[in-house]
Amino acid sequence: MIKKMIKLVLVGVLALGITATVNISAEAATHKVMWGKTELKAGQIGKVTILADTDLVKIGSNGSLSKVRTLKKGDEYRVYTYKGSNGGLYGLGASSFVQKSTKLKYETPSKSKLALLNKEVHGGITPKAGMKLTYSPSFTEPTKREFITKVENEFGANRTLLTIPGQEIGGYVYNEFTSDEGDSTITFGVNYTDWGLFNVQYPLIEGKQTKEIDYDGNDRIIYNINVISTTSTVTVKAGTFQNVVIFKTNAGYTYYLAPGVGIIKMIGSDGILDAELISFK
Known part of the structure; x- marks a missing residue:
């Protein structure tokens, strides 16, 4: 676990001359919570995938079903609703239903997806185990670097290591843990340092502030930063x-983290692109 946090000096990136081309405000204007091919909306209880x-049917006044149209595979x-009649009917809105059968798969949204409806994130933004992530530039280097992910649990902290193939030390590490004060925290830094x-x-809540923790020697410093x-x-x-x-730290760095993947982009306080994910599997 990282005991103290200091600002990381990114060596050589300025010489690369890469500038960020993404308009953050334009990205932040996208508020859809996507779940597969569809947008998750308030009042939704699940989704069906047509196998x-x-x-697609409607219910007549006598309870019989009449076809509206054909829903295509995929x-x-x-x-939005479920009825137990006629062997089970999933309500898709506009008084239309699809019958429960082996021709479809029904799923309910995860807690993390439901939290996103309130634009809240409580975890799930670190990479999964066994991934191969390639960055260029790669945080502290203006060159391409490949990492393999490894997930550990140590003293109640979830550690996700970004290891460099063929090297026993080096790379980066995410930590997710609950502090003695009960605060849930995510950190990212250089491994073994x-x-x-x-x-x-x-939680990270869109449009609100959260706390960033830094250290000056043994002194703990808390900043309010914008999500x-x-x-x-x-x-x-x-x-x-x-x-x-997407959040911006007190030092002016902007981070972009994707669920299950981690950092996909990092922009320095000077607008220089310091890290970008160029491939993953």
Whole structure:
């Protein structure tokens, strides 16, 4: 666990001459919470994925079902209600239903997805285990660097290591833990050192402030920082990511973190692109 956090000096990035081209305010204007192919909305209880062509139906005055149209394989639809009649009917809105059957899969939203409806993030923005992440530039270097992720649990903290293939030391580490004061925190820094890029508290709520913790020697310093977005759709060289968390630290660095992937982009206080995810698998 990182015991103290100091500002990380990014060496050589200025010489790279790469400037950020993304308009943060434009990204933050995207407030959709995507769940697969559909947007999760208030009042929604689940969704159905059509596994084979099936009928969309309406209920007649005598309780009989009449076909409206055919729902195609691969499509997804929001579910707002459920009726136990006719073997089970999922309500898709506008008084239309689809019958429960093996031709479709019904799912309910996760707690993290529901929290996003309130634009809150309580976790889930670190990489999953066994991923290969390639960055260029790569935080402290203006060059391409590949990392392999490894997840550990140590003293109640979830540690996600970004290891460098063929090297026993080096790389970076995310820590998610609950402090003695009961605060839930996420940190990111250089592994095997006390250099930290950020140390911020959950929950991250769009348009509100959260606490960033820093240290000057043994003195603990707390800053209030802005959470720009928790629901943005952001495109980098590695692809397009939904529900991206964007926050700006007291030192002026802006971080973009995607669920299950972690940092996809980092912009310095001078507008220079300090890190970008260019591929992942």
